[in-house]
Amino acid sequence: MIASDLFRGAVMSAQSMLVAVGLWSAVVLPLLAGPALADQPEDHGKALLTRMCSSCHAVGLTGNSPHPGAPAFRTIGTRYNIAELTERMTDRLVSVHPDMPDFQFSEQDARAVRSYLYSIQR
Numbered sequence: 001m002i003a004s005d006l007f008r009g010a011v012m013s014a015q016s017m018l019v020a021v022g023l024w025s026a027v028v029l030p031l032l033a034g035p036a037l038a039d040q041p042e043d044h045g046k047a048l049l050t051r052m053c054s055s056c057h058a059v060g061l062t063g064n065s066p067h068p069g070a071p072a073f074r075t076i077g078t079r080y081n082i083a084e085l086t087e088r089m090t091d092r093l094v095s096v097h098p099d100m101p102d103f104q105f106s107e108q109d110a111r112a113v114r115s116y117l118y119s120i121q122r
Contacts, residue, residue, distance in 0.1 A: 045116030048109055049073060056099065061120055067099065077121045086114035 049059045056067035058074070065072050071079055089110040092102055105113065 041112040041115040042119045043116075044109070045112035045114070048105070048113055049116065052103065069097065069099075073117060074120045074122055076117060082114060082117050082121075086110045086117065089113065 046059065049057070053059060053073075054066075056065060056070040058065040058070075058072035061074055063072070076082065076085070087110065089103070089105040090107050092104045
């Protein structure tokens with residue numbers, strides 16, 4: 001009888017632990033991560049492009065690029081294959097344009113940028 005009570009207690013402890021882990025991952029982690037987990041990939045992609053590229057490129061649906069030779073991102077699909085371009089972003093992307101810096105994105109960031117670029121194409 002004592003062994004079965006121990007087993008039942010262990011099972012209940014394991015169930016309680018699973019509930020706690022589920023609660024932690026469903027409620028606490030998103031709160032700790034802040035808006036990053038709540039953002040759509042497009043939002044994250046736009047934020048990256050705004051921070052890293054908007055000094056030269058028009059990032060949004062309207063407006064001119066600040067740098068005369070930099071294409072607006074809403075039309076970048078007419079010049080480049082967006083999937084190939086964003087795939088290259090996970091490697092060190094080097095431009096032949098002397099004003100454009102070299103950069104490298106994580107795969108997640110490149111997917112977010114791709115998602116955003118597709119969402120704004122004319």
